[in-house]
Amino acid sequence: MSHDQLDELRDQLDKVNLDLLEQINKRARLVKEIGEVKRQQGIARFDPVRERKMLDHIAEHNSGPFETGTLQHLFKQIFKASLELQEEDNSKALLV
């Protein structure tokens, strides 16, 4: 294995990082939209049943190498950040 191969793998990793970035932000835009719909319908933003379903869905589709527990931990962090984004939106809406 040469240094070039390491550079090549790192280039691939950079591309995956940008794909992940795009998907995480795409997810955030969807969550904001969902938050807006829920706000209009007077539905609570945090839905633990829905969160559980999403975590189960991830478990069903995990082919590794990450263990499901690790992935669910990472997704919970993403869910939490997304919920905070919805809360910011709601605070702004209340100020209007």
Added chain:
Amino acid sequence: MSHDQLDELRDQLDKVNLDLLEQINKRARLVKEIGEVKRQQGIARFDPVRERKMLDHIAEHNSGPFETGTLQHLFKQIFKASLELQEEDNSKALLV
């Protein structure tokens, strides 16, 4: 806005979750490969300069809605989990 629209948005979110799952596992496979190359070359697995560069790269390409700080926090969690995966591999290699 009807309930159907909420369902439609949730279907889109499920798809993004699966895309994210795929990218995170793809990233893990690359990191494992990089770890193997580094092990063969006797290079330290954790490289704080490289990690800093990846975080800067993410900051440069962030178009929101997540703030860069939030994204970097999420990516650090992904980096940490990936490093743990490399360490598991290394422990197994040492046992061979």
